[in-house]
Amino acid sequence: MASSQSIFAPRYLAMSIGIILAAMAIGFEGLAVTTVAPVIAGDLDGLPLFGWIFSAYLLAQIIGTLVVGRQIDKSGPALLFTIAIVLFAIGLVAAAVATDMYVLIASRALQGFGAGAMYTCIYTSISLSYPDELRAKILGALGTAYVLPSMLGPYVAGVIASQWSWRFVFWGVLPFLALAMALSMPVFRKLKMPNHPDSGEKGVVGLSVLLAIGTGLFLSGLGMLPKPLGIALLIVGLALMVQPLRKLLPAGTLTLRPGLSSLIASRGLFFAAYVCTQNFLVLALTDTKGMSADRAGLIVASAAMSWSVVAILQARWDAADQGRGRNKRIMAGILLMLLGIAIMVWVPAINIVTAVLGEIVTGIGIGLAHTISGTVAFALAKQGEAGKVSGSLQFADSFTPGVAVGIGGAIVAISQTGGIALKYGVTIAMTFNIALILLSLVASARTERASQSPA
Template structure:
């Protein structure tokens, strides 16, 4: 409409790019595209950067600080979005992305690089939660699955082109150039986004605020984020020092993490708590498969790195395709049934990974687990996000999106950490590499199957 507000929802002919929603759709897609490049393209540069800065021993902290800080960014962005509308944390997150890229690019010590990655994770968490919150306010119920599918698709090109391009730039020029180029590419669209969102009324600023609802403490979120980052370092080795960090991080998460989540999350109470819990379990299962299947193929089974890289490409495409299917072809299916379907695919992926450890099967068999898991997440994740918005009234969708971001990161950290710990314990006990991987992958059946067992508890009223 001419005044920048949305037309009444529900017209059958309306789509994501129809007049009432076109500007919002373009802004959200462009933002996710840029965020994807900033998050994914720098990953191949980190080992080179750590080596040049004499910080290889701290590489687990460099790699884990992004995910850990995303937890804090999700809480901060969700809290801010509920109180002032999603447009402000969205703009702030994009501006912070540019700053963090410059901080990392100019690193003179490994600790400055860690700080840059931590701030980048903070920005990414704010952006992701702000977009989910704004989608809840900008689109009617029937368009939200399509919007979430489009957000997933916006990550495909960064997933396909970002890492190889960054690898080439690092090899031919410098790892610092990757950060500087990304900062330059992001600054102008970020400024444009700030201008656009200030003129729009679709970002949730007019939603009523529930002042009596409990808000997660930002200090608690900050402590949990730091503890999660240190936990990543703790599970990366097998020594008394690593054990102290791992136990300390586990204690922090056990005591403080529940304060960031809806009451009843750990017992899977119906509605939002169960939805939040299943987001963490599904995300943790997928990203553990994505992290350790390539490691097993390259380190233990001698698979070519280029071939393994093709599985990453295939997983990105399949995730986007599955997300498109749930948003368009299956948009009228009950969301809790799609959650069950996604969980079945995740459990099947875990089974394939276990079979892929057997010496009798072709060594690339385990790579198929990444493809099947991506299909499961393409159906599961958008469905859970849509359900979280359905379970949350206006004025509380920022809180719900922040809780979903928190459990996504906690799930990745916890499940991946437990997997690494189980693998290290097995190897320390004297089992061979493949047996250790088989036992560790088998443990993933627990978080991978929970969404199927509890799918009825996320059903929307």
């Protein structure tokens, strides 16, 4: 490959390595916390607040993603990326020295805000720094950088927590952040945002906070179902979420308007289905099949492996057809995800062979659809809206999966309350993932009909 066609050519080397390291730091920290969270809650006597270790991160990530996504088009990514890394680092240090659960939860909120803002800056830098023919390659590398920690992060975190202390999990991320900042910041400072008229959007911060509050109430209500208080919180939360979603997402996203709006909706839906499948497959393997956690983790990691391979290969395919087959590859990826999840949906019959096969097929599908959807989104973005589109992409990757996992968890909990065996409750939750994929397929078809070839 000629150096001019490589994301590691001298012109792009520092930026590519910097943002890849940043993505790896975010991915490792997020997945590592999943492993050590029970240990943290027990050590800090905070088991009643266990869920907030994750909820605080998600809700703050929503605010960071949306606020920075709007601000970045006006001021550029350099300062905002610096602030994001600093806040993320402060959150890591605060978590490492936390002596009670409330400090830990506050630190997770700082980490979530910083992670959402960092990823928005990263996506914006990709839109501004790389030509269209290289975006598929850098997004593939970025996807691989985020996925690889899913194979190593939980195991490494478990070893660190058992051999030393869970606090070292947070300390260990700081060097990666420092190196990422040192490499990428000189390039970030040179990026210039295209001039664009003020969109007239007002109250982004307020809407983002309102959305976070509504999401928090919605998720809390899901956790209390079928109690009346849970139903009330769910309804209030949903009511608070609707208006911010309409205002903050591309117009027509909730109604699958053809074009960028339907693309963002499709990405959020198929990524939510992927994340939910991973969560509930582990539950199915450990709690209904009696499999050990480490073996279940290895099975789930097979999807990450196939995702990583396809994320690299699709860049070559994109170069071969000069981007003309992007929408078709997204559709093919979603269809493969549908097949993979369908293989695993009937939990009573699942075994190691079907689980590994389903995970590999699902990984191939997400490896195609996720990377290419980002490339198409940047091609569809209007001039001066790189930050806004970047924020929408990151929002789709965080908000929708968080809500979907909450809904899936509520399905399992309600089935248990109703006396339904766990294996059937998880099957219903997996069927919900099928519904998300089918809706994503509809949205993707509308995108394909509406968009022109970016080539």
